[in-house]
Amino acid sequence: MSVSPISPNPLGVGFLGAGPVTQAIHLPALAGLGHLFSVRAVMDADGGTARSVAARAGARPSTSVQDVLQDESIDVIAVCSPHPFHAEQVIEACLAGKKVVLCEKPFATTVEDATRIAEVCATTGVPVLVGAMHTHDPGWLAFTQAWGETAGSAQHIRCSAVLPPNPRFEDFATEVSHRPPAPTGPTAAADRIRDGVLGLAIHDLPLIRAFLAEPGQIVVHEARSLTPFGYSIIFSSAGQVVELHALMSENWDPHWSFQVFAPTRAATVTFMPSYVQAGPADVVIDEAGRRTQLKAAPHNGYLGEWQHLYDVAHGGAPRYGTAELVADLAFALDVAEQACGAAATTNRAA
Amino acid sequence: MGALAVGGELQALSRGDVPAVVASLPVSLRLAEPSDLVALEGGPGWPERVAAATARGVMVVHPTPAAPEAVPAHPGAPVVLNYRFADNPVMPTAARLFTDWPADAMIEAAAVVAQPAELDGVLLDQLATLRRLGSPAVELTRLTWSSAGYYLSAVTRTGVRLLLSAHVTTATSPQLRIRGLAPSVALELTLPDPGTAQPAVLVRTTDAGATKFPTLWESSHRAGWRRLVAAVDGTTPADDLTGLRTDLGLLAPLLPAS
Numbered sequence: 152m153s154v155s156p157i158s159p160n161p162l163g164v165g166f167l168g169a170g171p172v173t174q175a176i177h178l179p180a181l182a183g184l185g186h187l188f189s190v191r192a193v194m195d196a197d198g199g200t201a202r203s204v205a206a207r208a209g210a211r212p213s214t215s216v217q218d219v220l221q222d223e224s225i226d227v228i229a230v231c232s233p234h235p236f237h238a239e240q241v242i243e244a245c246l247a248g249k250k251v252v253l254c255e256k257p258f259a260t261t262v263e264d265a266t267r268i269a270e271v272c273a274t275t276g277v278p279v280l281v282g283a284m285h286t287h288d289p290g291w292l293a294f295t296q297a298w299g300e301t302a303g304s305a306q307h308i309r310c311s312a313v314l315p316p317n318p319r320f321e322d323f324a325t326e327v328s329h330r331p332p333a334p335t336g337p338t339a340a341a342d343r344i345r346d347g348v349l350g351l352a353i354h355d356l357p358l359i360r361a362f363l364a365e366p367g368q369i370v371v372h373e374a375r376s377l378t379p380f381g382y383s384i385i386f387s388s389a390g391q392v393v394e395l396h397a398l399m400s401e402n403w404d405p406h407w408s409f410q411v412f413a414p415t416r417a418a419t420v421t422f423m424p425s426y427v428q429a430g431p432a433d434v435v436i437d438e439a440g441r442r443t444q445l446k447a448a449p450h451n452g453y454l455g456e457w458q459h460l461y462d463v464a465h466g467g468a469p470r471y472g473t474a475e476l477v478a479d480l481a482f483a484l485d486v487a488e489q490a491c492g493a494a495a496t497t498n499r500a501a
Numbered sequence: 502m503g504a505l506a507v508g509g510e511l512q513a514l515s516r517g518d519v520p521a522v523v524a525s526l527p528v529s530l531r532l533a534e535p536s537d538l539v540a541l542e543g544g545p546g547w548p549e550r551v552a553a554a555t556a557r558g559v560m561v562v563h564p565t566p567a568a569p570e571a572v573p574a575h576p577g578a579p580v581v582l583n584y585r586f587a588d589n590p591v592m593p594t595a596a597r598l599f600t601d602w603p604a605d606a607m608i609e610a611a612a613v614v615a616q617p618a619e620l621d622g623v624l625l626d627q628l629a630t631l632r633r634l635g636s637p638a639v640e641l642t643r644l645t646w647s648s649a650g651y652y653l654s655a656v657t658r659t660g661v662r663l664l665l666s667a668h669v670t671t672a673t674s675p676q677l678r679i680r681g682l683a684p685s686v687a688l689e690l691t692l693p694d695p696g697t698a699q700p701a702v703l704v705r706t707t708d709a710g711a712t713k714f715p716t717l718w719e720s721s722h723r724a725g726w727r728r729l730v731a732a733v734d735g736t737t738p739a740d741d742l743t744g745l746r747t748d749l750g751l752l753a754p755l756l757p758a759s
């Protein structure tokens with residue numbers, strides 16, 4: 152990583168959306184990177200949230216997207232609003248000629264929107280990064296480097312996330328202001344599965360996609376929704392099988408792992424829960440009677456995201472190009488869609 | 502009662518580490534012919550060989566799937582099915598923890614084995630493990646099956662979701678990991694390969710913390726022989742064949758060969 156230790160001109164950052172993710176994830180990460188970034192404006196549709204979050208970041212509050220985009224002291228826009236606003240705000244930020252845009256996951260909610268973003272990136276030359284923190288976790292990056300070619304290299308891929316409810320971890324990272332009310336989520340199993348895939352599994356679907364030889368050809372064998380919130384989905388792609396499950400429960404002991412099994416080697420990457428500033432992911436690779444544990448740089452994907460963004464703002468190539476990001480989103484939407492379809496039959500039969 | 506004489510098929514004696522186990526139970530057992538207790542290999546034809554056995558007790562080492570109707574309903578002597586994983590001595594403790602497992606929960610059973618040829622046996626072992634935990638599968642659906650392993654989905658009588666998987670790799674030692682996930686409690690049980698007396702790991706987690714249960718440095722092979730001795734001397738009957746027929750009936754239509 153080629154991050155300059157001291158920058159005389161930190162990049163100005165403007166936030167669109169100042170909910171728990173901005174408060175608990177990005178502001179604490181940026182506080183540790185004060186030599187690289189300076190938060191200049193915090194915009195939220197809710198004026199009270201904007202004021203209180205801006206005040207703690209020493210930035211100016213706003214309730215207007217345009218106001219932030221037109222602020223010439225701002226080089227980087229972080230889109231942290233709810234999903235439906237991501238695509239439009241990313242596009243506007245690119246058109247406003249910012250240096251880089253960081254968009255929280257998901258990148259967009261349709262492939263069409265994602266493709267539009269890619270086109271605007273291409274015409275404006277403004278790079279976009281997606282806040283999929285596992286893809287920027289130093290543990291994951293060290294793992295893929297040690298493992299070598301990923302596509303088609305494992306027959307079984309397993310991803311399991313057993314996590315307590317988010318607020319528990321938000322509170323380790325910050326003191327949340329204006330916490331949004333807990334969503335009264337959809338109750339139909341298929342809708343719950345869609346929310347689970349696009350809200351939680353989305354962190355790992357890019358990792359899974361990296362291991363698939365034919366990610367465009369998936370078949371979902373079973374999809375179930377779990378109580379109180381979670382899912383269990385089994386799908387295959389050209390003979391490779393993926394197990395994807397998550398459960399949010401009162402269990403205090405978080406466990407978030409990504410595993411691959413190949414005939415003569417296997418690996419487990421264990422990620423930290425969301426929000427906390429702990430990291431990196433722990434990586435264990437077993438092969439031929441030898442166990443290798445990788446010790447990656449001591450930070451998590453949130454910090455990794457921002458460090459990478461700094462490099463990209465200074466001309467570095469983005470780790471994941473827009474074509475990759477569109478393909479990741481298309482894959483996530485495909486898994487969500489097919490899992491919903493399978494859930495309709497699986498859960499009815501149950 | 503003096504030490505019971507143990508003998509049996511050569512392959513069973515070696516697969517089941519019988520000489521070492523017998524040496525570790527010198528008051529109860531000794532290797533000798535003619536034998537009181539006989540070890541039979543659990544490969545093809547084992548039910549017929551059990552039916553033909555004339556010993557006072559029969560040990561089936563690593564049983565594999567067979568036709569349910571071939572399994573003797575009333576064998577002449579106690580029969581212990583010595584599974585690699587399901588016979589681990591931690592099972593009674595684990596079963597207590599799984600009692601009344603909430604219906605809105607799930608249980609995963611994920612096995613790691615070295616060879617595709619072990620898949621049929623490990624599936625039977627998984628079903629036996631779930632049965633001994635008090636959560637037997639009642640509906641079993643095959644999701645995927647290949648030389649890389651399998652995924653099967655099932656439920657228990659009370660509606661608990663079961664996900665059974667096996668992963669073929671030589672990267673790590675064989676094991677069976679059972680994980681129960683409920684809204685307010687999680688149980689994780691790691692059953693090691695019986696090649697050594699490595700203990701199982703059993704951890705129960707609630708919102709108050711995690712409890713790790715005492716380690717038992719005994720292989721499933723040794724625990725199985727202790728069960729057979731207890732069955733033969735009448736202390737604790739072995740009803741291993743009860744339930745096995747049901748499990749065999751469940752999986753017969755799912756095995757790739759059938």
Ligand SMILES: NC(=O)c1ccc[n+]([C@@H]2O[C@H](COP(=O)([O-])OP(=O)(O)OC[C@H]3O[C@@H](n4cnc5c(N)ncnc54)[C@H](O)[C@@H]3O)[C@@H](O)[C@H]2O)c1
Nearest residue numbers: 167168169170171172195196231232233234255256331425
């Ligand atoms: N990377 C991660 O670990 C992670 C974790 C959770 C959520 N997320 C993503 O981050 C985003 C934000 O999630 P969140 O949990 O902070 O909160 P949220 O989605 O509940 O709301 C974010 C904030 O946006 C404000 N808002 C609403 N409409 C807006 C608009 N048009 N423009 C600007 N602000 C607007 C709301 O008032 C609220 O304060 C979501 O897209 C979510 O998927 C990422």
